[in-house]
Amino acid sequence: MSHQLRKHIEEVVALNDEEYAFVLSHFSKKAYRKHDFLIRRGEPVKYCYFVISGLLKLIYDDADGKQHIASFAMENWWESDFAAYFAQSKAQLSLQCIEDTHVLGISLENYNKLAADFSKMEHFFLKKSNAGHIASQKRILSFLTSSAKERYEQLLKEHPSLFQRLPKTLLASYLGVSRETLSRLSS
Amino acid sequence: MSHQLRKHIEEVVALNDEEYAFVLSHFSKKAYRKHDFLIRRGEPVKYCYFVISGLLKLIYDDADGKQHIASFAMENWWESDFAAYFAQSKAQLSLQCIEDTHVLGISLENYNKLAADFSKMEHFFLKKSNAGHIASQKRILSFLTSSAKERYEQLLKEHPSLFQRLPKTLLASYLGVSRETLSRLSS
DNA sequence: TTTAGTGTGTGACAAACATCACAGTTATGA
DNA sequence: TCATAACTGTGATGTTTGTCACACACTAAA
Numbered sequence: 001m002s003h004q005l006r007k008h009i010e011e012v013v014a015l016n017d018e019e020y021a022f023v024l025s026h027f028s029k030k031a032y033r034k035h036d037f038l039i040r041r042g043e044p045v046k047y048c049y050f051v052i053s054g055l056l057k058l059i060y061d062d063a064d065g066k067q068h069i070a071s072f073a074m075e076n077w078w079e080s081d082f083a084a085y086f087a088q089s090k091a092q093l094s095l096q097c098i099e100d101t102h103v104l105g106i107s108l109e110n111y112n113k114l115a116a117d118f119s120k121m122e123h124f125f126l127k128k129s130n131a132g133h134i135a136s137q138k139r140i141l142s143f144l145t146s147s148a149k150e151r152y153e154q155l156l157k158e159h160p161s162l163f164q165r166l167p168k169t170l171l172a173s174y175l176g177v178s179r180e181t182l183s184r185l186s187s
Numbered sequence: 188m189s190h191q192l193r194k195h196i197e198e199v200v201a202l203n204d205e206e207y208a209f210v211l212s213h214f215s216k217k218a219y220r221k222h223d224f225l226i227r228r229g230e231p232v233k234y235c236y237f238v239i240s241g242l243l244k245l246i247y248d249d250a251d252g253k254q255h256i257a258s259f260a261m262e263n264w265w266e267s268d269f270a271a272y273f274a275q276s277k278a279q280l281s282l283q284c285i286e287d288t289h290v291l292g293i294s295l296e297n298y299n300k301l302a303a304d305f306s307k308m309e310h311f312f313l314k315k316s317n318a319g320h321i322a323s324q325k326r327i328l329s330f331l332t333s334s335a336k337e338r339y340e341q342l343l344k345e346h347p348s349l350f351q352r353l354p355k356t357l358l359a360s361y362l363g364v365s366r367e368t369l370s371r372l373s374s
Numbered sequence: 375t376t377t378a379g380t381g382t383g384t385g386a387c388a389a390a391c392a393t394c395a396c397a398g399t400t401a402t403g404a
Numbered sequence: 405t406c407a408t409a410a411c412t413g414t415g416a417t418g419t420t421t422g423t424c425a426c427a428c429a430c431t432a433a434a
Contacts, residue, residue, distance in 0.1 A: 060331070068332050070331070082317065082321050083325070115310070116310075119309065122309050122310065123309065126312055126313045129316035130273055133269060133323060136320060137258075137269065139327055140257065140323060140326055140327060141247055143330040143363060144247070144255040144256075145253075147420080149420095167381060169382090176330060176331045177422085178421070178423075180383085180424095183382065187383090335391075354410080354411060355412070356411075356412090364391070365391070365393075366411095367391090367393080367413085368392070370413055371413085374413090
């Protein structure tokens with residue numbers, strides 16, 4: 001259950017029972033149902049979330065009312081509207097459940113405390129942040145260098161499970177093409 | 188001169204003279220001329236660079252021989268092929284001078300040492316990494332939500348200096364459109 | 375069962391963008 | 405200074421993708 005966070009952290013730094021209990025005390029556990037919002041555009045962003053189970057979408061609603069998928073978050077992913085979280089400003093993005101979801105949330109105050117009081121965790125956060133940065137750059141490169149069709153095939157190859165778990169509309173929105181175009185790509 | 192790094196770090200954490208000298212001892216100073224490569228595709232990535240002066244482009248060469256700009260790096264920016272740097276693998280990207288450039292380079296070994304031995308710097312690196320991650324996500328959103336014209340206007344608004352400093356071919360490549368399309372957008 | 379909502383494929387057309395070709399200009403180095 | 409390369413704009417044309425429209429499941433709730 002919450003072993004999961006421990007296991008996840010221990011991929012980077014080892015923890016004993018006491019240390020893990022200390023870490024865990026900075027998080028609060030929450031459960032949400034399909035369609036619930038964890039973060040809503042325009043509201044303050046209180047938490048950064050570690051996903052224990054379920055599936056989330058991080059979305060941006062544009063001026064025309066269209067919805068764009070900034071990213072998905074599944075088991076063992078960290079997600080938030082990071083810009084608003086770190087700046088303690090209002091959310092520009094929304095975070096919503098695609099499936100029933102369990103998460104551990106950490107407030108910015110606790111994030112900063114934990115990093116300051118326990119250098120192993122500061123180290124862990126740095127590793128995670130660097131990895132996230134690298135993943136984002138990879139996605140940017142895919143927009144620069146690949147056609148919609150190539151991005152589709154790459155996603156199919158790297159995350160085939162998403163194609164069963166998600167409606168095509170959301171995949172299209174993640175890839176940056178219309179639903180109709182995606183449908184034509186798969187044939 | 189190398190005050191610049193100190194000033195840059197002190198935007199996040201305060202340093203005394205001794206601490207700064209310690210930090211600086213982990214870097215090596217280098218000068219490059221226009222067209223020189225700091226990182227070449229296929230070769231190991233020894234350093235992460237802090238740009239003191241000049242201008243760099245981080246580029247990806249695709250299979251068709253076309254060049255795509257992953258990012259630019261100007262004064263006070265940190266740049267590398269981070270994926271290859273942290274994994275100590277071969278570069279997939281190249282880093283090349285657009286203008287004569289002075290940098291401070293830090294090896295991964297020194298980066299890790301510095302972070303481990305001096306928690307102020309681990310804190311600094313975490314802040315920088317988070318900021319970089321946020322900037323990347325913003326760029327991803329611009330690809331998802333904006334047309335070429337809108338991306339062009341946004342870049343013009345946020346970094347007008349680049350339009351004097353750079354040939355349009357490179358700007359087009361950064362925005363993900365052809366040179367010709369960019370030219371037609373500006374009219 | 376009916377009804378409304380959601381998800382999916384496909385045709386017809388329009389808009390955005392890439393590509394190829396060419397010309398004119400400005401840098402740059404021998 | 406001259407020769408060459410790099411940079412920029414613009415027309416003609418074709419490809420890719422978006423938009424609108426419609427049809428047909430499939431699901432969930434009354």
